[in-house]
Amino acid sequence: MKGTRIDIKRVMKVRKLIIDRYLDIIITYSIYLTKLKKLKRTSLALILFFCISSFSNSQNYPSPDRLFYETEPLELKLTFSSKEVKINTNDSTFVDIPLYVSDQQKWDTINVSLRARGNFRRSTCFFPPIRMEIKKKARKETLFEHYKKTKIVFPCLIEDEMNDNILKEFIAYKLFELVSPYHFRTRALKLNYTDNSEKLAKKFILPGFLIEDDSRIAKRTQAKVYKKYIHPKSLDAEAAINDSMFQYFLGNTDFSMAYQHNGKLVQVGESVIPIPYDFDMTGWVNPSYAVANTSLGLNSVEERVYRGYQREVSIIEKVRQQYLKLAPDFFDIISCYETEFDSPKEFERIVKFTESFFEILENDTSFQQNIIDQLRTR
Secondary structure (H helix, E strand, C coil): CCCCCCCHHHHHHHHHHHHHHCHHHHHHHHHHHHHCCCCCCHHHHHHHHHHHHCCCCCCCCCHHHHHHHCCCCEEEEEEECHHHHHHHCCCCCCEEEEEEEEECCEEEEEEEEEEECCHHHHHHCCCCCEEEECCHHHHCCCCCCCCCEEEEECCCCCCCCHHHHHHHHHHHHHHHHHHCCCCCCEEEEEEEEEECCCCCCEEEEEEEEEEECHHHHHHHCCCEECCCCCCHHHCCHHHHHHHHHHHHHHCCCCCECCCCECEEEEEECCEEEEEECCCCCCCCCCCCCCCCCHHHCCCCCCCCCCCCECCCHHHHHHHHHHHHHHHHHHHHHHHHCHHHCCCHHHHHHHHHHHHHHHHHHHCHHHHHHHCHHHCECC
């Protein structure tokens, strides 16, 4: 800190702006900064400190958001038949179970309803991703009091890399928090899961994470959930490019803004904004069950192809510059999780994968060839 110059007027301006509009980002990023062994941007760290100090007289975090502001993995205990959930649940049919939640050194018991998500994952995954709903009375005075609907992400398969795959997808959500205020918040989980599909129940201790519902995004950003079909070119231009650029960064082709496949939409005023989710089938995660999209000429999920539509080049360039400014932050956040990887080689792979993305953005010729020349017309 010695010798660092701080523009106090800038600090106070940023402090007010972020407090008013981006409280969730402040707290999330400040935690990342405290986890780093070396803070590379002291001024930013101090700005965040001044912002957070304004809340020192209040309790930990705003109570409706404690579920997602607290960063320690949340421990859950749950028992259900994976076979029953995959075969017998749908949009209107659920399985009811008690969920045990570790909160403030005690266990709460909450009656919840579960169903499996995703047709591909029902047929492929041993552990299906779960949609969870909780009635108002059941969640009263619990950590889930303000969350009727959430999603639980399990590892897909029992395999050596399942912990790292979950971690990589979790990090992807954290990176998108840097990119846009319209994002899904997540919370790391320690899952004590008992599968009673067979006579002899199987017990698992698994990594996972919780995802908030799009209705909560709308509430905290003063937006409305948008359910109608809309052509991607009718979406907010900058937000749509931002989404497409992030999908390109991840090496993702398993999404559709128009049909809200692995994405949701919110309306802010007259603008409709896409919000991506479900990143496991990407080159970033690179799971064993992912298949390259050969219809796009890809031979590997680690190959990238830009799927954004034609827009004004000036707006695309604006988004490009925003990403380039965020490059150090991307690497900082990724570095925060280095020690949590089971495989050091897999950590090194995602660092190189990230470097290759920013190398394309930094080079005008590469950017022209890989982004501008690939813009979709239909």
